[in-house]
Amino acid sequence: MDIIRLRTMTLKSSFTGGLWEGVSIRILIGRGQRFYCVFCYYKYSTITYTDDVLELLGITKEIQIPKPGADISMLKKWKKVNSxxxxxxxxxxxxxxxxxxxxxxxxxxxxxxxxxxxxxxxxxxxxxx
Structure with missing residues (x-):
C-alpha cells in the first residue's frame, strides 16, 4: 500500500520548487499570478489548498477535483468560469x-x-x- 502525502497550502505557504520557488501564495495572488497557483492545483496530484485559498483562486465546488489526483483538462473549465x-x-x-x-x-x-x-x-x- 502506497502512502501519499498531500501538501495542503495556505496563504502563508510557499512553493518548494518550480518557477516561483520560495514565494508565498499570498504574494503570488497579489502579483496577479493566480493562474500559476491554479495550474499547480490541477497538474500536481499532491498539492491542494485550503478553502479560503480556493475561494481566492476562483475554484468553486463544481470545478474542484478529488485529491490525490490531477486533471489538467479542468483548467479549461476554470478559464471559462473566471474569464x-x-x-x-x-x-x-x-x-x-x-x-x-x-x-x-x-x-x-x-x-x-x-x-x-x-x-x-x-x-x-x-x-x-
Missing part, C-alpha cells in the same frame, strides 16, 4: 489596475534580482551581461 468577460465592471477595473500597478512591477524586479547570483548581478551593473 474577464464574466466579471462585473468594478471587479475588472480592480483586477486590471492591480496588475498594472507600480507595486507589481517593482516586486517583479526584486524577484528577478533574487534569482541571480552575485557575479551575474555585478556583471549587469557593469553592462557586460
Amino acid at each position: 474577464l468577460d464574466k466579471m462585473s465592471d468594478d471587479e475588472r477595473i480592480k483586477f486590471m489596475s492591480h496588475i498594472n500597478s507600480n507595486y507589481h512591477r517593482k516586486a517583479k524586479g526584486k524577484l528577478r534580482a533574487m534569482k541571480h547570483s552575485k557575479s551575474v548581478l555585478a556583471a549587469r551593473n557593469m553592462k557586460k551581461y
Whole structure:
C-alpha cells in the first residue's frame, strides 16, 4: 500500500520548487499570478489548498477535483468560469489596475534580482551581461 502525502497550502505557504520557488501564495495572488497557483492545483496530484485559498483562486465546488489526483483538462473549465468577460465592471477595473500597478512591477524586479547570483548581478551593473 502506497502512502501519499498531500501538501495542503495556505496563504502563508510557499512553493518548494518550480518557477516561483520560495514565494508565498499570498504574494503570488497579489502579483496577479493566480493562474500559476491554479495550474499547480490541477497538474500536481499532491498539492491542494485550503478553502479560503480556493475561494481566492476562483475554484468553486463544481470545478474542484478529488485529491490525490490531477486533471489538467479542468483548467479549461476554470478559464471559462473566471474569464474577464464574466466579471462585473468594478471587479475588472480592480483586477486590471492591480496588475498594472507600480507595486507589481517593482516586486517583479526584486524577484528577478533574487534569482541571480552575485557575479551575474555585478556583471549587469557593469553592462557586460
